[in-house]
Amino acid sequence: MARYHIETYGCTSNRGESREIERRLRDAGHYRVDGPETADVAILNTCTVVEKTERNMLERATELSEDTADLFVTGCMALAQGEEFAGLDAQVLHWDEVPTAVTNGECPTTTPDAEPILDGVIGILPIARGCMSDCSYCITKHATGKIESPPIEENVEKARALVHAGAKELRITGQDTGVYGWDTGERKLHELLKRICAIDGDFRVRVGMANPKGVHGIREELADVFATNDELYDFLHAPVQSGSDDVLGDMRRQHQVSEYLEVVETFDDALGYWTLSTDFIVGFPTETDHDHEQSMALLRETRPEKINVTRFSKRPGTDAAEMKGLGGTIKKERSKAMSKLKLEIVGAAYEEMVGDTREDVLVVEEGTGDSVKCRDSAYRQLIVRNASEYGLEPGQFVDLEVTSANTVYAFAEPV
Incomplete structure (x- = not known):
C-alpha cells in the first residue's frame, strides 16, 4: 500500500x-x-x-x-x-x-465488511470483494484474495435500499466488476445489472472498473444490457495498461491487446454515443521504446474519452519490485508524451460536444461556487454555472445545451 x-x-x-x-x-x-x-x-x-x-x-x-x-x-x-x-x-x-x-494501476481495495454508502444523491454499492488476477505489480491482491461474489438477489436488495433512500446515481464498485460471479462458476455481471435497472425509480447506474479479460467473455451480453437499459450510463472503464502484449505478459495482465480491441469494437457496434475509459502504466521495468510506441498507437486508435496515465512505481512485496527498473527520466518523458496525447484526445471529445443538446442529464453534486456537476448519458461531465438562477440541485434531471469545453469537462446551460 x-x-x-x-x-x-x-x-x-x-x-x-x-x-x-x-x-x-x-x-x-x-x-x-x-x-x-x-x-x-x-x-x-x-x-x-x-x-x-x-x-x-x-x-x-x-x-x-x-x-x-x-x-x-x-x-x-x-x-x-x-x-x-x-x-x-x-x-x-x-x-x-x-x-x-x-494506486499505480492496482485494483481498488474494499474491506471484507464493505456495505453500501449513500453520499448525497450518490449510492456506492460494492458488489464483490477480491479479483481473479495476479498482476506482478499489484500489492492489493495480498489484501483482497480471490473474488467473493454475494448472490445477485442480495446485491439487488442493497441497490433497492439505496434508491429508496434517495440515491439518484448508483456506483457499482469492486476490485474487478467484470469477474462478478466467477467464483460460483458463472459470469453474471450483465444479469446483475439487468436486475438493478429493473428497480422502480428514476436513477442512473455507473459500472466501476472491469478488467478487459473479465469483460471479454461477456462483451456481447454486456453491451446488449447497456444498449437496452437507459438507467445505465453508457460508460465502460476497462484498464488495458499497455499496448504491448510482451509487457502485458510481464505484468501478468491475463488479456492481450486483441481482446481489449474486441471489447471496444463490440461496444462501438452496440452504442452510438458512449465513453471508453482506460488506464496505462508507463515505464514498466521491461517496457522498451517500441513497447511504449505500441501503447501510444493503441491510444490513438481507440481514442478513449477518459484516460488515467500512471508512471510505474515499485510496491514492496510484488514480483515487479524485484525487476531492474527504468530510469526516472525515461518514465517522466514517456509519461509526459502520453499525458500530452491524452489531453489532445480528451479535449477533442469535449470540443465536439459544443453546441449539442443533452437530454435527461443528472445533476450529481455541487461544484465550485454557485455551480453544479452533471453527468450525461455517457457519463461525460458537464458544469452548469450560476446554478441557483436555474434552481438546479443534486438529484434533478435536466436538458442541457453544451456551450464550451475545458479539456476534461464541458460547460452547459439549461435548455
Whole structure:
C-alpha cells in the first residue's frame, strides 16, 4: 500500500476535492502520513488567486518533488497553468484522476465488511470483494484474495435500499466488476445489472472498473444490457495498461491487446454515443521504446474519452519490485508524451460536444461556487454555472445545451 502526504490550498471547493481524494485512497487501502519525508507520494492541491500565491505553489511543488518519489499536482493552478510545473518531476492531473494515478494501476481495495454508502444523491454499492488476477505489480491482491461474489438477489436488495433512500446515481464498485460471479462458476455481471435497472425509480447506474479479460467473455451480453437499459450510463472503464502484449505478459495482465480491441469494437457496434475509459502504466521495468510506441498507437486508435496515465512505481512485496527498473527520466518523458496525447484526445471529445443538446442529464453534486456537476448519458461531465438562477440541485434531471469545453469537462446551460 502507498503512504501519501496531501496538502491543500485555496477555497472550500479545493478542500472538498482533497477530502474526496483521501476517501478514495483510503478505500483503496492506502494511508496518510504526517510529512512528505516518510511518504511514497505527495499530493499538492493548488490555488491560483494572485501572483504571490502562484509563486508559493511553485516553490512548494519544487520542495515536495525533492522530498518524495512521486508528486501529483492538482487544483486550480494545475489545470489553468499546468505548463508552469513542466520543469518539475511531477504529474499534473485533474483532481478525480489523482486516486487512480496514486494506486499505480492496482485494483481498488474494499474491506471484507464493505456495505453500501449513500453520499448525497450518490449510492456506492460494492458488489464483490477480491479479483481473479495476479498482476506482478499489484500489492492489493495480498489484501483482497480471490473474488467473493454475494448472490445477485442480495446485491439487488442493497441497490433497492439505496434508491429508496434517495440515491439518484448508483456506483457499482469492486476490485474487478467484470469477474462478478466467477467464483460460483458463472459470469453474471450483465444479469446483475439487468436486475438493478429493473428497480422502480428514476436513477442512473455507473459500472466501476472491469478488467478487459473479465469483460471479454461477456462483451456481447454486456453491451446488449447497456444498449437496452437507459438507467445505465453508457460508460465502460476497462484498464488495458499497455499496448504491448510482451509487457502485458510481464505484468501478468491475463488479456492481450486483441481482446481489449474486441471489447471496444463490440461496444462501438452496440452504442452510438458512449465513453471508453482506460488506464496505462508507463515505464514498466521491461517496457522498451517500441513497447511504449505500441501503447501510444493503441491510444490513438481507440481514442478513449477518459484516460488515467500512471508512471510505474515499485510496491514492496510484488514480483515487479524485484525487476531492474527504468530510469526516472525515461518514465517522466514517456509519461509526459502520453499525458500530452491524452489531453489532445480528451479535449477533442469535449470540443465536439459544443453546441449539442443533452437530454435527461443528472445533476450529481455541487461544484465550485454557485455551480453544479452533471453527468450525461455517457457519463461525460458537464458544469452548469450560476446554478441557483436555474434552481438546479443534486438529484434533478435536466436538458442541457453544451456551450464550451475545458479539456476534461464541458460547460452547459439549461435548455
